[in-house]
Amino acid sequence: MLTGKQKRFLRAEAHHLSPIFQVGKGGVNENMIKQIGEALEARELIKISILQNCEQDKDEVAEVICEGTNCEIVQQIGSIIVAYKESVENKKLELPKVK
Template sequence: MLTGKQKRFLRAEAHHLSPIFQVGKGGVNENMIKQIGEALEARELIKVSILQNCEQDKDEVASEIHKGTKGEIVQQIGNIIVVYKESKENKKLELPKVK
């Protein structure tokens, strides 16, 4: 579980990122979850955009991504979801310490 300070740090880091996944009409499926999981392992922090034609609710999409990848939902603004998961091999981000 991330603290408020850590989430603020990750939001700042994600600000300049472009979404690398789009959830469309088919919604979230297992293949997408697998690809998002691999991208999180490589990058740690990604953005996912939800297209207008997505039939699932935004909160439902965020929940499925969270459950499937075991990543943390850092932020959800409009149709963009920011997801973080600490990488086992490619650690890039150093989160602020919890006191």
């Protein structure tokens, strides 16, 4: 579980990122979950865009992605989700320490 300070740090890091996945009409499927998991392992922090024609609710999409990839949802504003998962092999981000 991320603290407020850690989420703030991750939001600042994600500000300049562009979404690398788009959830469209088909919603979230197993293949997309697998690809998002691989991207999180490689990058740790990603943005996901939810298109207007997506039939699933935005909160539901975020929940399915979170459960499927075992990641943390840092932020969800409108149709953009910022997801974080600490990488095992490609550690890039150093989170602020918890006191």
